[in-house]
Amino acid sequence: MNLQFTAAMSTTLLLVVASASEAQVPTDYLKSLETAARVAESGFAGFSAQRGRAWFNARHGTDWSCSTCHTEDPRAVGRHVTTGRSIAAMAPAANPERLTDAAKMEKWFKRNCGDVLGRACTPVEKGDVIAYLTSLKR
Amino acid sequence: MLNERKRKWFDAVVWSVSALFALGLTVDAAHAESHRYAVDNAAYRAECGSCHVAYPPALLGAEAWRAIMQGLNQHFGTDASVSDEKRAEITAYLAGASGGKRSAATTLRITESQWFRKEHAEIAATTWKLPAVKSAANCEACHRQANSGDFSERNIRVPR
Numbered sequence: 001m002n003l004q005f006t007a008a009m010s011t012t013l014l015l016v017v018a019s020a021s022e023a024q025v026p027t028d029y030l031k032s033l034e035t036a037a038r039v040a041e042s043g044f045a046g047f048s049a050q051r052g053r054a055w056f057n058a059r060h061g062t063d064w065s066c067s068t069c070h071t072e073d074p075r076a077v078g079r080h081v082t083t084g085r086s087i088a089a090m091a092p093a094a095n096p097e098r099l100t101d102a103a104k105m106e107k108w109f110k111r112n113c114g115d116v117l118g119r120a121c122t123p124v125e126k127g128d129v130i131a132y133l134t135s136l137k138r
Numbered sequence: 139m140l141n142e143r144k145r146k147w148f149d150a151v152v153w154s155v156s157a158l159f160a161l162g163l164t165v166d167a168a169h170a171e172s173h174r175y176a177v178d179n180a181a182y183r184a185e186c187g188s189c190h191v192a193y194p195p196a197l198l199g200a201e202a203w204r205a206i207m208q209g210l211n212q213h214f215g216t217d218a219s220v221s222d223e224k225r226a227e228i229t230a231y232l233a234g235a236s237g238g239k240r241s242a243a244t245t246l247r248i249t250e251s252q253w254f255r256k257e258h259a260e261i262a263a264t265t266w267k268l269p270a271v272k273s274a275a276n277c278e279a280c281h282r283q284a285n286s287g288d289f290s291e292r293n294i295r296v297p298r
Contacts, residue, residue, distance in 0.1 A: 082215065083190040084276035107220070114217035 025130055029102035033130075036123035044124065052132025055125060060117040066129070068116075074133055091136040099130060176287030179231040185220045186228070191277045191284050196237030197248045203232035206246055214247070249274040261296070270297040 037044045056066045056074070069087055070078040075094035078087035089095040099105060105126075113121035121129075175194035177183060183192045195203065207229040210218045220228065248254055258274075265271060270279055277284035283293045 080189050082273055082275070084270075084272035084279060085188070085190050087188070110219055111217045114211075 025099045025134060026102045029105065030127070030130070033123045033127045037127055040123055047124070047127035047131040049128070049131040049135035052128035052130070052135075056129055056132055062116055062118055064116045066112070066116060075136055075138070091133050093136050093138045099133060105130075175289055179228065181224050182228045182231055185224055186218070187285075189216070189218065190275050193248055193277070194237075194287060194289075195232045195235035197251075197254075198232075198236060198246070200233040200236040202246050203236055204229060207232065265296060268297050 034047075037047070056070075057072055059065045064081065068081050070090050074090035077089055079085070080087060088098075090098055092098045092100075109121050109126055113119065113125075175196060177187075177192045177194060182195075186192050198206075206213070207225055210220060210225070245251060254274075266274060268279075272279070277289070280294050280296045281289050282295055283290075
């Protein structure tokens with residue numbers, strides 16, 4: 001491999017890594033959750049990573065918690081509890097694609113809140129768990 | 139004497155060429171076999187393939203696929219809802235690529251079809267319960283290339 005090519009490849013790789021680590025939760029989506037949270041809870045004082053963590057690991061009236069499939073460390077690869085299929089890490093620190101697409105997040109909240117809570121998640125629950133996942137560092 | 143030698147050479151060449159040709163055919167057949175169940179719909183892969191292997195459409199009939207796609211909010215015990223748009227696209231794909239003789243006639247569960255049971259008759263009950271297997275829905279536990287539609291014998295490794 002010639003030197004120029006190697007240099008070009010390294011630069012591309014660096015750019016990819018840099019842009020990946022800048023991936024963010026869409027601001028519009030977070031704002032809409034905040035607005036909805038304020039309406040739902042009069043004393044709402046912002047999302048909490050700490051609450052999100054406890055909620056992620058707790059069971060909510062069914063056999064499953066979020067951590068049943070995603071493990072108690074969202075930076076780790078999970079495993080679907082019934083089918084055994086591997087699930088990519090949830091924390092953006094480990095998987096920069098996560099939490100970057102609002103429609104995808106809503107789709108999975110709909111599916112998984114139904115399975116784990118037997119109801120839809122509230123805006124506070126969603127915001128808290130996003131705060132928890134984004135607070136994790138590598 | 140010279141003729142004899144020539145004939146030997148001729149034989150050798152004919153045999154080599156035939157052997158190469160036969161090898162080529164075998165490789166080709168194996169290649170076709172190994173990708174017979176390839177899934178080529180991105181929406182199906184993305185929406186359904188996150189929780190389980192995107193099962194080859196040929197393993198169920200069109201009616202069964204339609205029924206499954208109608209009941210995604212209660213999909214074998216979980217909520218697997220997709221948007222109406224995606225549902226229409228995926229249903230059309232699955233129905234269009236659905237199967238004939240291998241498709242399950244009376245059940246929506248591929249693993250309960252007669253065909254599936256027959257193909258897997260030699261697998262011990264204890265194997266199905268291994269942590270690495272967990273569920274008959276977990277094709278990849280043994281069919282290591284299932285995700286690329288390759289269910290060929292040579293890519294089977296049954297965990298112990």
